[in-house]
Amino acid sequence: MTAHLHRLPPGPVDLTSIATDATPGFEGGKKQGAAALAALADELADLQERLWAERSTGSRRRLLLVLQGMDTSGKGGVLRHTVGLVDPQGVRITSFKAPTDEEKQHYFLWRIRKALPQPGYVGVFDRSHYEDVLIVRVHGLAEPETIERRYDEINDFEAELADDGVVIVKCMLHISAAEQKERLLARLDNPDKYWKFNPGDIDERARWGDYRTAYEVALERTNTEAAPWYVVPSDKKWYRNLVVGRLLLEHLRDMELEWPPADFDVDVQRGRLVEEAPVS
């Protein structure tokens, strides 16, 4: 399976035409999917360590995974099962909540810029600047002209990041309304999951169509060469986790990461160790 087949083509977006429960490009079910994800771990670890090592050469390259999706679409599951495969030392996860009073005083990209991964890191945004054209649009939290400007501002911002060495992987986790209902009910059926449930989730759910429209506009307007969108069928959790894992892997492969050469004389240093005075 090549995860790139989920790359959104340019042009208008109709999310109802993209299946949420399909598993294109993969033969097999949940068990095989979990095994396929686990099988990515070694190469993912190797490539992430090369990216991490490259920091020492002054490289500014890094990767930014942006996760967007409706409530229960599985952003947390991707963090645990897919991002969890990578050495946590080189990962920086930021979960964006409703903006704080301080954040509201600033330009919408202010808190995003503060959370960008440093060179060498795999950064992950659990929600992102896209909330500023999604929930903000659905609830009318900004003027239409302001929202209208933001699409272009996001594109300029992401192009600037790409120029500065950031490989951007934007994933929309795509679930159906029926699947969300099942997942919300499951949270209510299990006392261990009550903490994940918020009555407000049902209010948001009633605006499903408005969110779909907001997503369709955002996906179309910000689906750039520098930072294209991937729409990941996410009704099947194992498939969602696998696709994001493959996307990480394929983007890291494309970076052609090499181990940095020694910036010292290897034989001289080996000689120092071999001939050292007794150490104890």
Add this chain to the structure above:
Amino acid sequence: MTAHLHRLPPGPVDLTSIATDATPGFEGGKKQGAAALAALADELADLQERLWAERSTGSRRRLLLVLQGMDTSGKGGVLRHTVGLVDPQGVRITSFKAPTDEEKQHYFLWRIRKALPQPGYVGVFDRSHYEDVLIVRVHGLAEPETIERRYDEINDFEAELADDGVVIVKCMLHISAAEQKERLLARLDNPDKYWKFNPGDIDERARWGDYRTAYEVALERTNTEAAPWYVVPSDKKWYRNLVVGRLLLEHLRDMELEWPPADFDVDVQRGRLVEEAPVS
């Protein structure tokens, strides 16, 4: 195996009397040790998620794992293999390097306080405020009276954290000078590892005895009830990873973490979902 057997007893510390290559309390070798670590994963994940969930109740509880040890002692390996078992969403790792110019303008605990885990998190310090009584002492980077005061200041600081809900787990990864030499030579024998090697590591190694003394003093002076030290035999990497995993698990168990109760009427919310108008 109960990892607590590595708890440092009160009183003077003689690191030469603590074996670096022993595997007390564990029958078996590398393969069994790796399997025993993997076997902790499910319970670790469950307990960490309970800690994470507890945030929603306003609890301030969190865990702070402090990793100290000589170069090559395996702080990075513990991060990858042990901390990597935990959901990365709830983990915050901070690696402390030589202080920046800005950090040097502040009290030595300033940068430490900024990096403390928020409630609900497992925080990990890869090096820590202990560098301010270790490398600083070995290299005479502060006045002796300043260093002398710091032991008490660290104890006061850690007691304050414990009162504020922070469970502190301090691990000294204990390796022999001979094992360090093997590990440094291994880095020079493998071009994929050159980036991990720094010629300065050999200069530091020549001060092995001074570091041991600095560790012994620091361990004795800061081995408090609120934040005791664990000395982890670390010549065998698998045993080191397993002991730190067990320490995390045992401390999380001791927190008696429960799933938060619902702060809403479960039946009412279920009814809203079951009887909702069609959503699409």
